Amino acid sequence: MFKKIAVSPVIIAMILSLMLVFWLFSGDNYSAKDEAPAAQQVPEAQLAQVETRWSEAAPYQLTQIAQGQVLPWRSVSIKSQQSGTVKALLKQQGDSVQQGDKLLRLSDEGRTAKLAQAQANLKLRKSELDSARTLGKAQFLSTTELTRLESELAQAEAELQNAMLAVSQTEPSAPFAGMVDRRHIEVGDLIQTGTELMQLVQIDQLKVTAQVPQQHIAALKQGQSVTLRLLDGRELKGELSFISYAADTATRSFYIEVTVANPELWRIAGASATVEVQLTPVLAHLISPALLSLDNNGNLGVSVVDEQQQVVFYPVQILTAYNNGARVSGLPPRSQIITQGAGFVKPGDSVRVAGAEL
Known part of the structure; x- marks a missing residue:
């Protein structure tokens, strides 16, 4: 009825081997589900090198640099305070002068005579007042008359001062030691009050002016050393002597002055130069x-x-x-x-x- 099939032992062995392998893998998978995996070793972060x-x-040494203008320490235009004719030139252009030296001489125009008259009038008024005071003590002179004589004496003294001043002004003198830089008149010129006679400058010491921007002014202090560099390469040493307290409204910069010694009397007044202020190191x-x-x-x-x-x-x-x-x-x-x-x-x-x- 049924035919008996013969199975080879080799086939049976192969089947058993496959079942064993399946069982082994099933066990590993089950074990993996029950046990947590081992922590992985993360490599330590490397620091940047x-x-x-x-x-x-x-x-x-910091420096503040600015462009400056070199000026004489002092400069004045000598003008006539009296009218007259130039009689003599006592100083010429380029001459050095000391304070009080006479520069020129104007015609007298009767001023000396007026001075002598003023002196005589003063002497008379003093004599009259002395006599009046003597009479006043004896009560032979009224107080009003005495006051009038005192007033006349004061007027005579004022007239004498004016006469003396007029005579002295015929010989203008130098207000300070310096150099005669310009002469505007000649002998024989007829001049009036206010006529320019000579230009007097002092250049043994110079004044240098400059403008410093507002953002740099805080670093400046009076007394700081300054180097003045001229266009031809020469140098002079100076000192910061003045800093303005208010900025120029147009440029927002501050005005400064530098005092510079000029012992060799270099002719640089009026020229431009570079100003280097030595700041705090x-x-x-x-x-x-x-x-x-x-x-x-x-x-x-x-x-x-x-x-x-x-x-x-x-x-x-x-x-x-x-x-x-x-x-x-x-x-x-x-x-x-x-x-x-x-x-x-x-x-x-x-x-x-x-x-x-x-």
Whole structure:
């Protein structure tokens, strides 16, 4: 009825082997579901590496530069205070004079005679008043008459002073020691009151004026040393002697004056010059301009590594910039400046220093 099928032992062995393999895999899968997987080992984060250079700050002499105008220390136009004819020139152009020296002589025009008359009139008035006072003591002269004589004496004294002044003004004198820079008259000229006679200047000491922008005025102080550089290369030393208290409303700059000694009497009054004011020295670092960068707020500064091996950004001020480097202020006196890798780190990051160059 049914035919008996013979199964090869080889086939049976293969079936049993497959069942064993299936059982083994089922056990591993079940075990994996009951046990948590082992924690994976996460590699430790690597610190950014930078290269640095140590920099020592050194005192740097700051200067404020302005264009100035060189002026005589004093300059005055001698004008006639009396009318008359020029009789003699006692000083010529280019002559040096001392205070009180006579410069020229005008015609007398009767002034000496008026002086003598004023002197005689004063003597008379004094005599009359002395006699009146004697009579007054004896009560032979009224108080009103005595007062009138005193008034006449005062008038005579005033007339004498005017006569003496008129005579002295016929020989104008130098108000200070200096040089006769201009002569505007000749012998024989007829002049009137107010006519310009001579120009007198003092140049053994000079005054230099300049304008300084408002943003730089806070650094200036009276007494600071100043170097005056002339267009031909010569130099003079001076001192800042005056700083105006209010800025010019048009330019917003402050007026300054510099006192400069001119012992050799160089003819430079009226010329222009460069004024260099020596400011207070500051500590500055000499760095490459390539090390400067901007922070998120747009501040110019330099990245350094502090003692905790963290990045710190210091805003700096550029004092000078040349081909060989820039001098900046604002860094600590001794700073470990990042020279390579500053663009890959930010303030607060911990870093590894590859090597700090001295």
